[in-house]
Amino acid sequence: MKEALKELKDVWLSAWNNKAFRNHFIAGILALIIVMVVTSYFFNYIQDDKNGIELNDWVLKRLPSMDMSVFIVSLMLSSAILFALRGLANPNMLMTFLFALIIHLIARMITISITQFFPPQGLIVLHDPMGSMLYQYRFISRDLFYSGHTAILSLLYFCSFKKLDKYYILLTVISVGFLLLVQHVHYTIDVLCAPIFAFGCFWLAKKLMNYRGVYLDKLESPLV
Numbered sequence: 001m002k003e004a005l006k007e008l009k010d011v012w013l014s015a016w017n018n019k020a021f022r023n024h025f026i027a028g029i030l031a032l033i034i035v036m037v038v039t040s041y042f043f044n045y046i047q048d049d050k051n052g053i054e055l056n057d058w059v060l061k062r063l064p065s066m067d068m069s070v071f072i073v074s075l076m077l078s079s080a081i082l083f084a085l086r087g088l089a090n091p092n093m094l095m096t097f098l099f100a101l102i103i104h105l106i107a108r109m110i111t112i113s114i115t116q117f118f119p120p121q122g123l124i125v126l127h128d129p130m131g132s133m134l135y136q137y138r139f140i141s142r143d144l145f146y147s148g149h150t151a152i153l154s155l156l157y158f159c160s161f162k163k164l165d166k167y168y169i170l171l172t173v174i175s176v177g178f179l180l181l182v183q184h185v186h187y188t189i190d191v192l193c194a195p196i197f198a199f200g201c202f203w204l205a206k207k208l209m210n211y212r213g214v215y216l217d218k219l220e221s222p223l224v
Contacts (some may be wrong), residue, residue: 015021017089052116065122100205154198
């Protein structure tokens with residue numbers, strides 16, 4: 001245990017002593033806080049907007065409407081914990097995810113503003129403690145295109161390195177996407193497009209980090 005902790009300490013000392021990594025990590029944390037605050041106010045604004053359209057979703061009409069909150073939150077949490085444990089030993093993973101998440105939040109505000117979907121019929125409130133905090137403890141039903149839960153899990157998948165981790169997170173992406181449809185929280189197009197947008201955010205973050213010379217060594221992702 002002591003050797004593992006020493007190795008972990010050495011990894012982060014090395015990362016912190018790298019000026020480019022240190023400056024971008026601090027800037028990324030500050031940017032994330034700012035974007036999350038803006039996102040919170042944006043979602044509350046979009047929720048009260050009277051304009052929008054309701055989609056005729058063939059898939060949702062054929063799915064029962066059931067509360068899957070416990071399963072959705074549990075799967076999200078398990079993948080997040082797994083990723084965090086891996087990321088502690090790999091600063092590159094956390095740096096990539098940090099900036100991909102920032103890009104994702106900005107992109108999602110743009111896509112939601114453009115589409116302005118009304119929530120699907122049969123929607124059941126999703127009890128998500130983390131989402132509730134971000135939305136100022138109010139359930140937001142109009143944060144639809146694209147699915148944030150599915151996209152964040154997809155980001156964890158793209159930023160992960162170990163094959164077994166990726167297999168598990170991929171399983172949670174598929175499972176959570178399906179459960180969101182069962183709960184009628186999202187339209188089918190919201191869920192299907194989420195991994196595509198997530199990959200775009202991951203790709204932009206990786207390109208930015210490479211351009212700025214932030215990585216401590218080569219990013220060994222099989223996807224890039």
